[in-house]
Amino acid sequence: IVIEEAAPRLYHLRITGNTTGTYVMEEQSNDGAGIFVSHGAPILVDVLLSGNEIPTDWCTSENGDGAGIYAHRGAHLFLHAATLQGNQAGTSPGEERGCKGGNGGGIFLRSSFLFLRGGILQGNNAGSSFTTYEAAEGGDGGAISAENAWIEIVDTLFQNNQAGRGGTGIIEAGYGYPGASGGNGGAMALRNCQVLVEQSRFERNRTGDGGSAGLASTGDTDDSGDGGAGGAIFASGGTLEIRTSSITENSTGKGGTSGMVQGDFGDVVPAYVGHGGDGAGIYLHAGHAILRNLILSDNRTGVGGTLYSYSDFFCETYSVGDGARGGNGGGIALFESTAELENLTLFRNQTGRGGKGGSLYSDCVEDPYLPGEPYGDVYAGDGGPGGEGAGLYLSGGSISIRNVTMTQNVTGPGGAGGTFSGEAMGHDGQPGPQGSGGGLSGYAASFTYNHAWGNLPDDYSG
DSSP states (O other): OOESSSOOOOOSSSEEOBOOEEEEEEEEEOOOOEEESSOOOOOSSOOOEEEOOOOSSSOOOSSOSSSSEEEESSOOEEEEEEEEEEBBBBOOOSSSOOOOOOSSSSSEESEEEEESSSEESOBBBBBOOSSSSSSOOOSSSSEEEEEEEEEEEEEEEEOOBBOOOOOOOEETTTEOOOOOOOOOOOOOOOOOEEEEEEEEESSOBBBBOOOOOOOOOOSSOOOOOOSSOOEEEESSSSEEEEEEEESOBBBOOOOBBBOOOOTTTTTEOOOOOOOOOOOEEEEEEEEEEEEEEEEESSSSSSOOOOBBOEESSSSSHHHOOOOOOOSSSSEEEEEEEEEEEEEEEEEOBBBBOOOOOOOOEOOOOOOOOOSSSSSEEEEEEOOOOOOSSEEEEEEEEEEEEEEEEESSOOOOOOOOOOOSSSSSSOOOOOOOOOSSOEEEEEOOSSESSSSSSOBOSSSHHH
C-alpha cells in the first residue's frame, strides 16, 4: 500500500508476505514492503503486517528500511491494536563494497509522527551485513528505527525483535579487511527523537553481534566490530521518557573476534577487538531521559571479543593483544546524558564477561640479533575485563537517582588469558578482572532514598 498526502482509515486488514521492488539502474532496493507513507496521515485499526521483506539484490549506502511500514516527510501514523510480526528489513547481499543492513524491521520513521496504542511488535528483524570487502554495520531497530521523529507508545508489547549483525571482514590476496559493528536497538533505535512510552513491555529483544575481522598475513591491521548497544532501547540525542513499564531478558551483541598481523619485517601487530554491546535494557548517549516506575530485570550485555591465536615465524617483535571488555550497563547505560530516575527496580541484570587474550606460539629459542643468546621473555595476551555496572552504568552527564532499588545484579568475569606454547621462553597471559559496580558504576549528581544489596562484586563503584 502506498499513501501519499492522504488520510485513509484502514480497518481489519491483513498485509502479509509482500516485498518491495528495486531500482535496477541505481541498483538500490525500495523501502516499505507493507505500507509506504509520504506526507500522509493514515489511521490503522486492527491491522496485521506479517512476513513482509525487503529484497536483497542490490544496495547503495543502505539496504532497504521499514519492512512493515516506512514513513517520511512529516507523515502522521495512528496505529491501534496493530500487530507487526516477522518483518525483515534489507540484508546485505555480500557484494564487493560496504552495504549496511536496513533499519527498522517493523517500522521506519524519518521526520514523522507515530501514535501506537495496544500494539504487538514481535519477531521483527533489522537487516544484517555479511561478508564484503568493506564490511558495514548491521541495521538498527529490530522493531522500530526512527530519526528526528515524535513518538508516543502506550500498552504495547515488544518481543523477540533483533537488530542486524555487523559485516565480517574477508581475506583477499593476503589482505585482511575489518569487521563492522552490530546494529543498535533490539526493539527501538532512536536518533534525535522525542519519545514517550507508557504501560509497555520489552522482552527478549537483542542487538547485533559485531563482525569479526579477516585474519591477514600482511602488514595491514584488521579490526573487528563492537556488539550493538541498547538491547531493548537505543537512543542518541533527543528526549526519552518511559513510565510504568517493564524491560526484561533483553541482551546486547557480542564483540567480534580479531586477529594478529605479520608485519613486513616480522613484527606481530595486534588488531582492535570489539567489545560487548552496552546497555542491555536501555542505552542513552547525549540525550535526556525521564525514567519512572520501571522494572528492569534479567537483562545481559554481550561478551567481549577474543583475539585469534597466532604463530610467529620470524622471531622479531612480539606484541600480542588482549581480549576486549564485556558490555557495560546490564540494566541501563547512560553516556554524557542528563537523566531523572525515580521508582526503579534493577534486579538480576548481568554484564558480559571479558574476551580471551591472544595465544602465542613461538619456537624462537635464540635472539636473531645476538646469536647464542636466549630470546627474551614473551607473553600471550591478557583476558579482557568483565563489563561494569550490572545494574546501572554512568559515564559523564548529570543524573538524579531517587528511590531506586538495585539487587542481585552481577558483573561479568574477566576473560581467560591467552596460552603460550613452543620452545621459546614464554608465559601465559593473565586473566582479566571481574567488572566493578555490581549495582552501580559511575557517579550520580543526586542520590536519594536508594537501596542496594546483594550485588556482586560490590554495590557501588566510582
